[in-house]
Amino acid sequence: KQEVTQIPAALSVPEGENLVLNCSFTDSAIYNLQWFRQDPGKGLTSLLLIQSSQREQTSGRLNASLDKSSGRSTLYIAASQPGDSATYLCAVKTGGFKTIFGAGTRLFVKA
Amino acid sequence: DADVTQTPRNRITKTGKRIMLECSQTKGHDRMYWYRQDPGLGLRLIYYSFDVKDINKGEISDGYSVSRQAQAKFSLSLESAIPNQTALYFCATSDITGMGGELFFGEGSRLTVL
Numbered sequence: 359k360q361e362v363t364q365i366p367a368a369l370s371v372p373e374g375e376n377l378v379l380n381c382s383f384t385d386s387a388i389y390n391l392q393w394f395r396q397d398p399g400k401g402l403t404s405l406l407l408i409q410s411s412q413r414e415q416t417s418g419r420l421n422a423s424l425d426k427s428s429g430r431s432t433l434y435i436a437a438s439q440p441g442d443s444a445t446y447l448c449a450v451k452t453g454g455f456k457t458i459f460g461a462g463t464r465l466f467v468k469a
Numbered sequence: 470d471a472d473v474t475q476t477p478r479n480r481i482t483k484t485g486k487r488i489m490l491e492c493s494q495t496k497g498h499d500r501m502y503w504y505r506q507d508p509g510l511g512l513r514l515i516y517y518s519f520d521v522k523d524i525n526k527g528e529i530s531d532g533y534s535v536s537r538q539a540q541a542k543f544s545l546s547l548e549s550a551i552p553n554q555t556a557l558y559f560c561a562t563s564d565i566t567g568m569g570g571e572l573f574f575g576e577g578s579r580l581t582v583l
Contacts, residue, residue: 394574402561402572403574404573404574447511456514460511461509
């Protein structure tokens with residue numbers, strides 16, 4: 359059974375710092391991995407989608423990597439800003455078209 | 470306008486009442502999903518539909534039913550609401566591009582059952 363873990367559960371950093379969020383999964387047989395951002399009480403906004411054949415994806419200050427063999431993905435945020443404060447979730451699509459979500463990392467960027 | 474629209478956004482109801490949450494999308498996707506989110510439990514799949522003739526149970530379907538009225542519309546019903554169904558409910562869509570369709574979510578419907 360696929361399990362998705364995100365560590366740390368919460369993170370507080372000063373503005374301007376580069377940071378890395380981690381996502382690990384137990385079964386390497388995945389179709390894709392997607393990173394989302396969720397603001398309190400709001401919906402999930404898709405940030406990056408990495409297909410199983412890809413190693414990384416970039417969008418602006420965000421870079422996501424995927425290492426299927428080790429069951430890990432990282433989301434790198436460069437030059438963090440207070441507006442980046444949110445919960446970040448990773449989700450893994452497995453066989454049978456099921457998507458398993460991690461519990462998220464709550465990020466707080468201090469001005 | 471949002472690509473995936475959920476109504477109502479907030480609802481407070483009483484135990485035993487019937488509730489319907491509606492979802493409509495303009496993305497033209499065939500696949501639609503209903504999830505619930507609870508603090509500490511993450512998102513869990515309730516039901517999903519790959520086209521208008523296809524309905525499938527997710528991991529927590531007990532106490533819920535769905536209807537796919539059209540390609541663009543997917544509704545979730547609670548026939549007799551109970552307090553532990555208090556949660557944030559999300560509708561999502563994806564396309565059928567290969568195996569790796571991206572998920573797109575609505576803004577959520579917050580349901581409180583008293």
